[in-house]
Amino acid sequence: MELRHTRTFVTVAELGTISKAALHLRIAQPALSRQIADLERELGLRLFDRVGRRLRLTGEGEQLLNDCRILLNYASAVGDRAQLLRHGDTGVLKVAASPQFIEATISNVLPRYTRNYPNVQVKLFEAVGLENLAMLERGEVHLGQNLSHAVEPNDHRFASYPLGPVELLAAGHPGPNLGQRGKIEISSLAPYPLLALDAVFSVRRTFDAACRLAGFKPNVIFESRAPNLLLALASARHGVAIIPSSLQIHRRDLQIVRVTYRGRPIREMLTVLSDKRRPSTRYAEAFCEMCAEQVRKALPGTRSFESRRGRTG
């Protein structure tokens, strides 16, 4: 079926004659006469009765008329949608991130982002460790949140948007001092049973590297992909949990300190990665900007856990 023929049919039905439709559509009358004939042949039925030299809509024609109007309206709407898309502020944005990042950052960003980009549809995918690198590679997502060290230095496939630093933290049951003044040198963790994240997490690999540099082997007695489980066990005096500062911690029954190496906090950059081969869009960049703002806003929060520890220490 040709939309052109459908348009002719609807116009003739509405104006009453092919001659009037010809004037309206700026196409010669014989051409429209043929289009009507072509459409009738294609559909296999009469849309108009020929009464003398005049046309009269048939019952079948009447039935199809509304369907054709709807079809033409929808085609027009697709054109309108395309015009809207041309403005660049519309599309699908697929983001792969850890559950923690979604909870702590993305969930706070979405309301304002949706107001600013009403025609962008954000689709979230839960992914941990290197999963989102693979998803980026396969083109399944546009953005993947991770830590900067997740990408090998010689791996140039991904563009990286820095959001802010993430520090290594140790969380234990309030009791005998865990570290001094909110800090613990990493080598001082040697005697503690440790509760750590799985090796798929970049933060875990960063922790392992720091231990190696400090010349000691960590006593990891439990590994998990669920950071909150680690915190729950730490609260139950089962050990000391090693977690990133990007984790939103609601528990108040824990003593949390920064892990340092040679007196300096062990930091890693939280980033959003994208596929270098894929052209970036304005709404994707805006999303990254808003996440970076949100991470910066949360940074004072990482400082506020120190003052909370003050009374217990």
Next chain:
Amino acid sequence: MELRHTRTFVTVAELGTISKAALHLRIAQPALSRQIADLERELGLRLFDRVGRRLRLTGEGEQLLNDCRILLNYASAVGDRAQLLRHGDTGVLKVAASPQFIEATISNVLPRYTRNYPNVQVKLFEAVGLENLAMLERGEVHLGQNLSHAVEPNDHRFASYPLGPVELLAAGHPGPNLGQRGKIEISSLAPYPLLALDAVFSVRRTFDAACRLAGFKPNVIFESRAPNLLLALASARHGVAIIPSSLQIHRRDLQIVRVTYRGRPIREMLTVLSDKRRPSTRYAEAFCEMCAEQVRKALPGTRSFESRRGRTG
């Protein structure tokens, strides 16, 4: 926009490559490549990124993909609908009839008719007197219910489908005998104040003609287009109402008798008219048949008012 281009776009998006789409659509790959390019030019945006020599759906392309699927589905549905229409049991049937006929006959016919012709849409128009002749003339309706005498004998514009006879009735307040044994000779109506229908009703013109033949002038004190108003006034002893037997009478406080001329009931044929110039459809004829059946079923009902009057007489 060309549906052909839209179909190509959706097929390429689904199969992943133009070459595969070409195999599927049985069109050479270069032709499809051009169709994609043509669609992108027309819409003014990129539907696919060219990654090396491969295509990757853009965000905009993804947004439009579903719209295009819907559009294609609807176009297909129009084609399906046309095929259904081709079978002849589908269309619009426009019927003009008096309110009384709609209530007494058509409302009883519609449920069964709709079951038998589920794809026919019946549209009812209320029309009295000669209105439906004009509507038929203008092509506004397919069928017009009326009495046979509504059409001038030399008027050959309309085809006529007889439904059944309609008799002239007189209705009055139960009291002194109105007529004998359920009948009243028309000349015996002379002394009564009469409540009659407007002159647009064929039944009224038939009544006037019978009075003229009987050689007397009827004493019509009130005229209306609302038969039920006439009955209400008759019940209130305001006069004697002249009505057709096709009227469905629910009141039990009235004495109703047949009006006769020279001992024979005055009858007229109830018919459904159609425009001779317009080809008839099977579902229109079926509608007439069902109405005729319903009118015949109602005829025993016109006899049953006699037995109801028996006790009062």
Next chain:
DNA sequence: GTCCTTTATGCCGAAATGGCATAAAGCGCC
């Protein structure tokens, strides 16, 4: 480096489309 898959472009023949001219069919008016 070779082979394979895929897309984009040049070129060309066939098909489709639309315009012009005009015959045919009614209808209204005189």
Next chain:
DNA sequence: GGCGCTTTATGCCATTTCGGCATAAAGGAC
């Protein structure tokens, strides 16, 4: 009954569009 007008359908033709063939170009896998 003839004329003028409006309208549709058809013949003919020029132009445009479309799709197929050939092939260059770009990566990816081995």
